[in-house]
Amino acid sequence: MSALLDGFTVVAVSLGALFFLAGTLGLLRFPDTLARLHALSAADNLGLGLVVLGLLPQVASPLGWIGLIAVWLLALLASGTVSQLLAGAVRPLDGAETQARDNPAEGPFS
Amino acid sequence: MTISLVVDIGLALVVLSLALWIIAATTVYRAVIGFIVYGLLLAIVWVRLGAADVALTEAALGGGLTGLLLLGAAARLSHHECVPVFGRPAAGPVVGFRLLVGILCTLIAAGLAAVVLLLPEPAPSLASEVASNLPATGVGNPVTAVLLAYRAIDTLLEAVVLVPAMIGVWSLATDQGWSGRPGFLTPARRTSALTLLAQVLPPVGIVFGIHLFWIGADHPGGKFQAAVVLAAMWALVLLAGLREPPRVGSPPLRLAVVVGPLVFIGIGVSGIWLADAFLAYPAGYAKPMILAIEAVLTLSITVALVFLLAGPPAADRSADGRR
Amino acid sequence: MNGATLFGLCGAGLIGLGLYGLICHPGALRKVLAFNLIGSGVFLLFGAIARRGGGVLSSAGTGIDSDPVPQALVITGLVVAFAATAIAVALLLRLAETTGRTTLDPNGSDPAPPAGRKEA
Numbered sequence: 001m002s003a004l005l006d007g008f009t010v011v012a013v014s015l016g017a018l019f020f021l022a023g024t025l026g027l028l029r030f031p032d033t034l035a036r037l038h039a040l041s042a043a044d045n046l047g048l049g050l051v052v053l054g055l056l057p058q059v060a061s062p063l064g065w066i067g068l069i070a071v072w073l074l075a076l077l078a079s080g081t082v083s084q085l086l087a088g089a090v091r092p093l094d095g096a097e098t099q100a101r102d103n104p105a106e107g108p109f110s
Numbered sequence: 111m112t113i114s115l116v117v118d119i120g121l122a123l124v125v126l127s128l129a130l131w132i133i134a135a136t137t138v139y140r141a142v143i144g145f146i147v148y149g150l151l152l153a154i155v156w157v158r159l160g161a162a163d164v165a166l167t168e169a170a171l172g173g174g175l176t177g178l179l180l181l182g183a184a185a186r187l188s189h190h191e192c193v194p195v196f197g198r199p200a201a202g203p204v205v206g207f208r209l210l211v212g213i214l215c216t217l218i219a220a221g222l223a224a225v226v227l228l229l230p231e232p233a234p235s236l237a238s239e240v241a242s243n244l245p246a247t248g249v250g251n252p253v254t255a256v257l258l259a260y261r262a263i264d265t266l267l268e269a270v271v272l273v274p275a276m277i278g279v280w281s282l283a284t285d286q287g288w289s290g291r292p293g294f295l296t297p298a299r300r301t302s303a304l305t306l307l308a309q310v311l312p313p314v315g316i317v318f319g320i321h322l323f324w325i326g327a328d329h330p331g332g333k334f335q336a337a338v339v340l341a342a343m344w345a346l347v348l349l350a351g352l353r354e355p356p357r358v359g360s361p362p363l364r365l366a367v368v369v370g371p372l373v374f375i376g377i378g379v380s381g382i383w384l385a386d387a388f389l390a391y392p393a394g395y396a397k398p399m400i401l402a403i404e405a406v407l408t409l410s411i412t413v414a415l416v417f418l419l420a421g422p423p424a425a426d427r428s429a430d431g432r433r
Numbered sequence: 434m435n436g437a438t439l440f441g442l443c444g445a446g447l448i449g450l451g452l453y454g455l456i457c458h459p460g461a462l463r464k465v466l467a468f469n470l471i472g473s474g475v476f477l478l479f480g481a482i483a484r485r486g487g488g489v490l491s492s493a494g495t496g497i498d499s500d501p502v503p504q505a506l507v508i509t510g511l512v513v514a515f516a517a518t519a520i521a522v523a524l525l526l527r528l529a530e531t532t533g534r535t536t537l538d539p540n541g542s543d544p545a546p547p548a549g550r551k552e553a
Contacts, residue, residue, distance in 0.1 A: 077310065084303035118436045122443040129447050129470055133454040138462050145466055152473055155443075158436055159480045160487060160499035164507050168473075171515050176469065179515075183462055183522045187535050203457055211456045219449025226441035226481060235486030237500045252501035253508070261505055268509045275516035279523045294526075334508055411512075418519040422527070 005057040012054025019047030033090045041083045045076050118158055125151055138184045145180060149173025162330035163253045166322075170338040178345065179419060182294055248397030250328030257332065258400045262389045266378065269407055270371045272414040279422055280358055286425035289359030294421030295348040296355060308350030315343035323408050327397070333404040337411035344416050358423040363413055370410025374403050437484035444477030459536045461525045465518060472514045479503045479510075 026039025052072045056065055128148040135141040149172040156165035203211075240252050240260065247259040257265050283290075297304075319339035326332030347353050356363050377399055378389040385392045391399050447470055454467030486500030529535050 074311075074314070077307065081303045081307040085301060088301055088303070115434070115436065115439070118439050122439055125443055126446050126450075129450045132466055132470060133450055138460065141463060141466055145469065155440055155477070156480060159440055159484045161480055161483060161504045161507070164476075164480065164504050164511070167508050167511050171511050172473065176515055176518055179519060179522050180462070180466065183526060186526055187462060187529055208457050211453055215449040215453040218452060219445050222445035222448055222478070223442050226438060226445055226478070229441075229482070229485065233482070233485035235500045236502045237487050240501050253504050256501045256505040257508065261502070264505070264509055268512055271513055272516055275520055278520045282523050282527045334512060418516060421523055
């Protein structure tokens with residue numbers, strides 16, 4: 001039984017690593033920032049989910065499961081927000097675009 | 111050559127190449143982003159070295175808060191750049207000087223490497239003394255025992271050091287801004303994504319910070335890591351523009367910063383009467399006193415860290431939002 | 434060669450790299466970054482010493498796999514290094530605000546900033 005669980009861990013974590021590799025490939029090869037952001041956020045979230053899934057059998061207590069899943073959810077939240085912010089910096093939404101055009105010297109801090 | 115050694119070699123190589131990137135990057139932005147990644151990888155190195163408390167502190171403070179500080183500085187400095195001096199082909203010292211400095215730095219690194227390779231065997235260690243006296247302190251985490259029982263004087267001095275650092279940052283204010291609100295963490299405009307994050311994450315972060323503080327007695331964690339997480343949540347709320355930074359002159363916050371070191375010193379002085387030495391705890395009361403010190407210090411360090419991040423106080427904005 | 438020695442050597446290399454950056458970069462923010470590199474290299478040296486001290490203990494069954502005293506020193510050092518970096522950054526920003534320069538070198542200049550906030 002434990003050998004089966006260990007095998008599941010190895011397979012899931014390897015698949016997760018493969019997704020991370022795919023995301024990094026997208027980061028290096030895609031032409032512009034928005035495509036790279038999409039590759040990174042999608043592949044990394046899925047890769048992290050698979051890694052967390054693979055590590056669940058290795059943790060003894062249900063509290064540890066909550067911790068691992070919380071790590072995945074928090075990483076999802078953070079990477080989603082950061083992707084939105086980076087994309088907004090590259091291609092601002094309409095209101096911010098006018099503001100950026102009128103105040104070209106204004107950075108993120110005033 | 112075991113698998114773990116291969117992993118360690120890979121990790122050390124990535125860390126060294128990231129350090130090379132930080133030194134060799136062409137713009138400050140790239141160097142700072144490399145530094146943030148470097149801080150996070152260093153946290154993994156600390157886990158490999160068996161120091162989980164240090165890994166938590168490095169990830170939160172070294173990678174997170176220092177990265178925030180430096181990224182903000184890089185953003186602000188992009189507006190003020192030096193005028194290049196005519197006749198100087200490259201920025202900074204000439205190639206010959208760089209070569210000489212490079213050789214000397216290599217020699218220094220080689221000397222330190224020789225020291226590392228010639229460290230005495232068997233390695234001297236205080237771990238056995240720490241372990242044998244651990245039950246008397248009442249805590250289960252040996253690092254917490256060292257920080258608050260064996261070497262409490264170091265922790266006291268470090269908690270005190272944050273106060274003059276904060277005063278040093280405050281002393282850089284202009285005359286108009288003398289007791290106003292600090293300006294480094296104030297955004298020029300609000301974005302909906304950051305607003306969402308600053309509304310969803312802080313409750314989770316506060317619970318997590320208090321959990322880190324409580325669990326530091328017996329497992330990796332403790333007041334520094336908790337204070338850094340709480341300060342990060344407050345900084346996030348400020349960065350999203352959901353709250354104004356607190357006034358530097360506000361008495362409750364100034365009290366919050368000093369109450370930690372004062373309580374620590376008070377308990378230390380009371381130890382002279384109760385247990386015959388400064389910062390000694392009376393037998394049987396060690397754990398409650400340690401917890402009391404940690405709780406008050408968490409509050410003080412959180413406020414001090416936020417004030418350190420937020421910068422010198424600045425003059426209030428005029429009605430149209432510009433200074 | 435075990436993990437502790439390896440990371441100790443890594444720390445020595447980081448100190449050398451940081452020292453080079455501290456001396457050769459004209460811009461003050463790069464110097465602050467290099468100073469942080471030196472600091473983390475020194476902490477890694479402490480960590481290597483701590484790990485070597487702890488390996489002795491695994492037979493005693495205390496569950497401590499690295500010497501806690503250097504670990505506590507490193508945690509203290511990390512907090513103090515952050516405080517120093519905060520003051521350095523505040524000083525640097527004040528210098529830039531009042532004189533418009535980002536270096537104390539009277540002849541030096543910083544590499545040009547990235548053009549806008551687009552693909553930097």
